[in-house]
Amino acid sequence: MSKKVIVCVVGARPNFMKIAPIIKELKKFQDQISPYLVHTGQHYDQAMKASFFQQLGIPEPDIDLEVGSGSHCQQTATIMLRFEPVLDKVKPCAVLVVGDVNSTIACSLVAVKKQIPVIHVEAGLRSRDREMPEEINRVLTDQISDSLFITERSAQENLISEGIDSSRIYFVGNVMIDTLLANLKLAIPFAETLKEYEKAHNIQEESYGLLTMHRPSNVDDPQVLKSLLKSIVTISEKLPIIFPVHPRTRNRIEQAGLLDVINAGNIICLPPVGYLQMLGLMKSAKMVLTDSGGLQEETTSLGTPCITLRENTERPITVEQGTNTIVGTDPEKIKACVDDILATGGKSGRVPEFWDGKAADRIVAKIKKIYLQ
Numbered sequence: 001m002s003k004k005v006i007v008c009v010v011g012a013r014p015n016f017m018k019i020a021p022i023i024k025e026l027k028k029f030q031d032q033i034s035p036y037l038v039h040t041g042q043h044y045d046q047a048m049k050a051s052f053f054q055q056l057g058i059p060e061p062d063i064d065l066e067v068g069s070g071s072h073c074q075q076t077a078t079i080m081l082r083f084e085p086v087l088d089k090v091k092p093c094a095v096l097v098v099g100d101v102n103s104t105i106a107c108s109l110v111a112v113k114k115q116i117p118v119i120h121v122e123a124g125l126r127s128r129d130r131e132m133p134e135e136i137n138r139v140l141t142d143q144i145s146d147s148l149f150i151t152e153r154s155a156q157e158n159l160i161s162e163g164i165d166s167s168r169i170y171f172v173g174n175v176m177i178d179t180l181l182a183n184l185k186l187a188i189p190f191a192e193t194l195k196e197y198e199k200a201h202n203i204q205e206e207s208y209g210l211l212t213m214h215r216p217s218n219v220d221d222p223q224v225l226k227s228l229l230k231s232i233v234t235i236s237e238k239l240p241i242i243f244p245v246h247p248r249t250r251n252r253i254e255q256a257g258l259l260d261v262i263n264a265g266n267i268i269c270l271p272p273v274g275y276l277q278m279l280g281l282m283k284s285a286k287m288v289l290t291d292s293g294g295l296q297e298e299t300t301s302l303g304t305p306c307i308t309l310r311e312n313t314e315r316p317i318t319v320e321q322g323t324n325t326i327v328g329t330d331p332e333k334i335k336a337c338v339d340d341i342l343a344t345g346g347k348s349g350r351v352p353e354f355w356d357g358k359a360a361d362r363i364v365a366k367i368k369k370i371y372l373q
Contacts, residue, residue: 004093011042011103018098020056021178021360040103041066051274079106100134123148124155127314152317172362173354181357187279210285214246222256233265305346323349
């Protein structure tokens with residue numbers, strides 16, 4: 001049997017944690033499969049990219065398309081234009097994409113138009129919110145994918161209701177949890193991450209909240225952003241808040257003139273942190289407040305209470321079985337949820353089915369069966 005090439009695509013920070021265990025597992029079968037890693041450059045912070053690749057043991061990309069920033073349309077179009085010649089050169093048996101970023105749909109479109117099978121890892125997740133660009137990317141990628149690997153059983157129901165044949169859907173578990181479990185012992189202690197910050201000197205384990213916020217619905221409208229930050233300031237009077245600030249969010253805060261709002265609270269603003277730093281911060285937090293889908297999953301695995309600052313989630317299992325509570329942006333709901341966690345410890349939750357660190361094993365076993373015959 002001749003060796004076959006599978007092009008694996010990463011584009012933005014959430015992709016890195018999903019691709020790492022898949023690449024590692026594919027490399028166990030180098031006599032049969034040759035993974036070819038494409039970084040689209042959608043995440044264009046070179047220092048952060050280097051940090052994640054190093055920490056997660058991801059090999060240097062075979063090619064970096066260096067797409068950079070731009071509107072959704074500009075970014076998607078540029079990725080497509082730069083990705084097509086890669087497929088012409090590499091001639092893969094399949095293209096594997098993960099998650100729901102612009103790189104996911106862009107590379108999938110190019111592949112399917114060239115009649116190359118598309119493998120979508122983390123398929124079938126739905127928020128039902130078509131105003132989220134990621135929701136559009138998810139729905140369209142699933143419609144043109146040949147093999148759809150899902151993290152929770154409700155995803156299969158979503159896909160079947162949208163006309164996807166069940167024979168192409170495979171329940172394998174969550175590769176992000178593979179990465180989390182593989183790196184838990186390597187997590188950088190929260191105190192190490194905070195040691196340069198004078199405000200943090202007296203912060204103890206499980207005596208702080210961790211905040212992340214980057215969704216356009218939360219940071220693009222100055223009034224929504226101001227309301228959320230004021231809520232966080234109020235919370236910080238009871239519980240210090242650690243806030244690694246996404247570059248986009250920092251820009252919006254500065255543009256809206258809201259730096260004084262943050263400075264009024266017991267909030268420690270950090271620059272973006274690497275994966276092992278974030279893992280340490282999550283692991284030791286009393287609670288996490290976030291609008292990130294990935295953090296909803298990671299906190300469920302860690303057993304850390306999570307408050308989601310959105311009106312919906314594409315990961316319902318984190319609410320039904322995990323530690324996640326959806327509160328939206330209403331200040332009273334946020335406060336009530338924080339008070340409940342401080343008083344009772346919050347939802348205990350449980351680890352969902354197949355979130356066991358072996359999702360990549362199941363994915364690669366199925367890929368070999370489908371594409372190496």
